[in-house]
Amino acid sequence: MPSVVLRSTGIPAADRFDYWRDLMSSTHAPMDLRSDDACDFRARQRVIELGDVTVWPAAFPPVVFRRTAQHIRQADPENYHVSLLLRGEGHIFWGRQEVSRYPFSYHTNDTSRPYEIVSGKQRILLIGVEVPKAVLPLPRHRAERAIGLPMSGREGMGALLAQFLTQFTRNLNDYRLSDAPRLGVVLTDLVAAMFAHALESENLLPPDTRQRALVLRIKAFIQQHLADPHLTPTHIAAAHHISVGHLHRLFRTEGTTVAALIRRSRLENARADLADPICAGQPVHTIGARWGMPQASEFSRAFRAAYGVPPRDYRHNTLGAPGAFLSSDGEAPTGT
Structure with missing residues (x-):
């Protein structure tokens, strides 16, 4: 599966943090970053395009992400963001609302909402996913209610999504470019099913999405x-x-x-x-x-x-x- 690998270590140490800040703004959405490791910011990210959906495994030092109303006016890709946190921790603020995320839980976000994310002291390892709002098979007003709800990567639909993301990113060479659109549909269905489960609203999913999610659950059950x-x-x-x-x-x-x-x-x-x-x-x-x-x-x-x-x-x-x-x-x- 073709992908693009981006590393800050390929440029002078003094320029790495500025490079990474510009990269995050261009590949995801405009935002500000700050970090105590800015003087020598060592980060890497792989970008994998699956049709409309983007997957990006990444590793980086502790950092603060901040997206303001001004950033949103500047550019809004209208995506839902989902990150499976594999190492480290993060604390997310939407105005007065605050949630914390730890390994094998999901951070969810909406590019149309201002936020601030403060990571812990440990280096971060995650697999991020960007899903356009227009393709998620769940009513937008319900999907927005799912943002910030607790979602675990160890049980239910979250475990199934975690299995998909970790196996897919670990075995990229097993897939061809022609597989990308199909994999994007599978990934979108899993994100929608996880959102619906968190909302206790699985009946809102289209029949095709429910059926594909059920088949994936059954296949995982068989393997186990x-x-x-x-x-x-x-x-x-x-x-x-x-x-x-x-x-x-x-x-x-x-x-x-x-x-x-x-x-x-x-x-x-x-x-x-x-x-x-x-x-x-x-x-x-x-x-x-x-x-x-x-x-x-x-x-x-x-x-x-x-x-x-x-x-x-x-x-x-x-x-x-x-x-x-x-x-x-x-x-x-x-x-x-």
Whole structure:
């Protein structure tokens, strides 16, 4: 996935803070910045365009952001801003309203409202998202009420959004430019669903958005429960309070079936373990059972049907002779 990486360290130390302040104003919205580290401001940001939506992982020293009414009159991109805070803390002020955000919580903002953000003393690491108000599938007056509400990255829709953002930014090379518009739609739906959940107003989401968000929740549930050999469409449907028929209809639009997704995911994880030197001392049937396939013969047949060789042969072809990656005490040696 193409992206642009911006670093302040590529210019003289005395000019870095001014550079970063101008950069934030041009890539996001006009604002003022101040920092105790202004004399040598070391920051980086990656800008990833996903259709209408922009994702920007960033790291920077403690800083104060301030956007005033004058800045808004100067330019207003009319975006909703969402940041998943991964390290550090921030304290946000909208007039007399104040909220604090800590790791794995979300900071939300509106470019049409004046604000001041004061970070803590620790270096900040976050993944920011800019979503145009015009594309968020939620009534604007309701979306504006969501700004500033508590939203966690550890549970519910916030956890699903956090998983998407961290995996996407970590594995950019797995995506092509042609994937960008689709990923932008997925991201917009997740932000809208998180806002609606915070408002307890999921019924305000368009049906298509609710359906896509539900499919994403189900897929995340499947990944989390692959080790359970009793993971079935009936179990999944019950966990999401829908009928089995509804579950199958959802996945029909995905071009696969629930059973096929479970089987493929289990086999992919098992294949990764078989190719991992750290797991070289573990019996093949143990790896199959770890991923919800406790019957060794069934695991072997399914693996061979998917990859053309039995799991034992796949491991041998990938790692070489059994035990080649183990030391005399049975532990994987350092550096493998």
